[in-house]
Amino acid sequence: MSGAADAIKPEVMKQLFHPEIEDVVPADVFAALGDPIRLGILVSLADCDEVDKARCGAFTELASPSLLSYHFAKLREAGITRSRAEGTVRFLSIRREEFNRRFPGLLDSVIETARRDPSVPRIKIDV
Template sequence: MSPHALDLLAPTYVTPPTERERPPGLPEPTSDEIRLDRVFAVLSEPLRITIVQRLLTSSDEFDHTCGWFGFDRPKSTLTHHFKALREAGVLTQRQYGLERRSRVRLGDLNERFPGLVDLVLAWEPTPSA
């Protein structure tokens, strides 16, 4: 990751919180199982790349529910997008009671695909016509 990208990251990604009691994560690929084609496929959806970008730049806490984003979409739609991101290895999720909270797998993505996070951080949505 470039030094400039570090300036864009939310504090929780620059200095992660200390390990604390948290529920175990939901099923996800190991770092070695994350495939670039799957990551590109899930990030090709503008809402998904927006989710990742917002987690990386605006997250003040360790992890967030889908309601934190304030998207005007049905919960079932958001759940689908978060699951796709998790299954591709982009996010990790934990179950807190009835809530699933998400966090970008920053270390794994940087290790597997150097420069990818820089591209996500630099992405801008295409203006609507």
């Protein structure tokens, strides 16, 4: 097409749903944490050296792409993580500040608990 002002950045991939942090409710948070793969995603994210630089594709040791997508959605819809698109890649990060404001201290205990436990799988994310 040949319009004049199509200066829109092409990187506007379909937006995934993120709840307002005020709408997030404890029971849903804990339900989202109630799966070893999702806890694995969380601690791996928490231990990632550079924040907001973890590609979704870095988690393939934990599950198949399609299953990962399912678990990413669970964490995202529970207000725990954020998914950001950049070109053909998607980056995953923890909604630290917001979440800490909503549920002070909770995330740290959860991550510490999951990090300490051998039943939680984890990967090294090379950014």
